Amino acid sequence: MTHTHAALAPNAVIGIVGGGQLGRMSAVAASRLGFKTHILTQDAHGPAAQVSSSVTLGAYDDPAALDAFAKAVDVVTFEFENISADALDRLSKYCPVRPSGHILRISQDRLAEKTFLASSGVPLAPWCAVTDRTTLHEAAQKLGLPLILKTTRNGYDGKGQRRVYTEAELDAAFEELAPHPLVAEGMVDFACELSVMVVRGTDGTTRCFDTVLNHHWHGILDLTLAPAPIADATAHEAGRLAALIAEKFDLVGIMGVEMFLVRDGSLMVNEVAPRPHNSGHWTMDACAQDQFDMHIRAVAGLPLPPAQRHSDAVMKNLVGPEDMALWPAILANPGHIPHLYGKKEARPGRKMGHVNILFPYGSLPGEWGIQAALGPLATKCAAPPATDQD
Ligand SMILES: Nc1ncnc2c1ncn2[C@@H]1O[C@H](COP(=O)(O)OP(=O)(O)O)[C@@H](O)[C@H]1O
Ligand SMILES: [Mg+2]
Known part of the structure; x- marks a missing residue:
């Protein structure tokens, strides 16, 4: 790896993984600071691509697209969290990835995130990992009802969550959410x-x-x-x-x-x-x-x-x-x-x-x-x- 902590010079190219509004507003800020931006996206006309100097069209798990993108930029960042951390690791062979893949690996998995935050001394809502019906009912015993069941990955804007108010609703909520394991959280008032x-x-x-x-x-x-x-x-x-x-x-x-x-x-x-x-x-x-x-x-x-x-x-x-x-x-x-x-x-x-x-x-x-x-x-x-x- 050829990572350097030197500041990028004006006109350097910032690669942004993801083509949505966060990428768009990042690209506008980059342009104000004299940088060019290059977007990795599947949508040639999406919010970020509209305001960036260049685009690599491709899937976030396509090795050829990832390599072509990384070769064209001086640093990589990402505007959404559903790229795999492995893909970020691949990009990091060519240039620095900021924030780094290890952070994404933790933050995109609610169980890893809670484990990491708890070990860092950060206060959290009471939570349990739920892998099967036994741990589901144990979680309800420990946390009490109501509780919230959440998928560990890919949740956003409240999607991938079920609120459970009674013991009778537990199993159905568990079956509705996939993939397992899930996280159960005590409902915070x-x-x-x-x-x-x-x-x-x-x-x-x-x-x-x-x-x-x-x-x-x-x-x-x-x-x-x-x-x-x-x-x-x-x-x-x-x-x-x-x-x-x-x-x-x-x-x-x-x-x-x-x-x-x-x-x-x-x-x-x-x-x-x-x-x-x-x-x-x-x-x-x-x-x-x-x-x-x-x-x-x-x-x-x-x-x-x-x-x-x-x-x-x-x-x-x-x-x-x-x-x-x-x-x-x-x-x-x-x-x-x-x-x-x-x-x-x-x-x-x-x-x-x-x-x-x-x-x-x-x-x-x-x-x-x-x-x-x-x-x-x-x-x-x-x-x-x-x-x-x-
Ligand atoms: N343990 C909890 N207790 C009470 N409300 C919660 C709890 N967890 C989530 N919520 C509510 O649901 C919203 C979405 O949950 P969050 O975990 O932030 O998922 P998302 O990834 O969808 O933003 C929160 O902003 C909050 O209003
Ligand atoms: Mg949230």
Whole structure:
């Protein structure tokens, strides 16, 4: 391997595995920093390919496509987690892969992830591995009901999960989810969901964006409030946990860390994603250097400035045809900063874009002020957290 920690020079080529919106926004950030991007994707006209200098069309497990892609780039990163870690290892024979395959190998498997995080001293919701009916019923005994069963791989936006409320539902939920083993988690009665975007450079510099609060709607992120309206000590502890995880992983690049704020004020980490994350999109307008800039800087071996927010912000996802019907109203509202991903078809549940709304630093309004600022988009806003407000 010819890995070097030297920074990439302007006009170097950053290879991005995956052709979706996270790749698109990473490619735009890369272009601002003077880099070219090259996408490995099967969709020649997808969101990332539309804004990149070159594309290798091919499957993520096709050795010929992987080799051709790696030979054409100076560094590789990925924008989604369903490439195999073996494929990343193959790419790493040609150039650095950041974040490295060992992180993906852990984070794409919920069991490996929980085992790793627990051994790193990170607090988690109570969990058990479920391999068969015996361990399933043992899990219900240990965790109590209700519980959540999750597949270990390929889950996203709440897919690959079943909530189990009664003993009688256990077996059916187990059979519905595949492949086995599964993870069983105790249902956390959380006050709210938080996340932190943490980025770490080749020199070990670690930066955290502010802790934010996320509202989901039918398993899909709906709204992010930045900063989270929670006690300073809690927000700080969330950042400490994210930085700890980044260091334990020896991360280079950005990672989203999802957490639950439990009603007693404690934090539990839910899952991590070693890539830019939907709950970091607010940084695109509320920070001088957003999550994509910071990710590209880390991947390219450039210095990482502090991840500072200059404004408070609300990020609203635009999902499916319902939200896209509001596009003319969004464009007519000068306070709505629109971002569209260039997807051809607005299918139900599909993330089409997002809107950021800025507020002067320190003046994020409460629920009704946010509803008012959202205007026609204020349809799905859930109640704010019941506790831990300062
Ligand atoms: N143990 C849990 N207790 C309560 N709610 C949970 C638990 N695990 C997941 N959830 C809810 O389901 C959502 C999706 O679960 P998550 O594990 O983050 O999967 P995904 O990969 O689909 O994002 C979470 O954001 C949270 O709202
Ligand atoms: Mg999640």
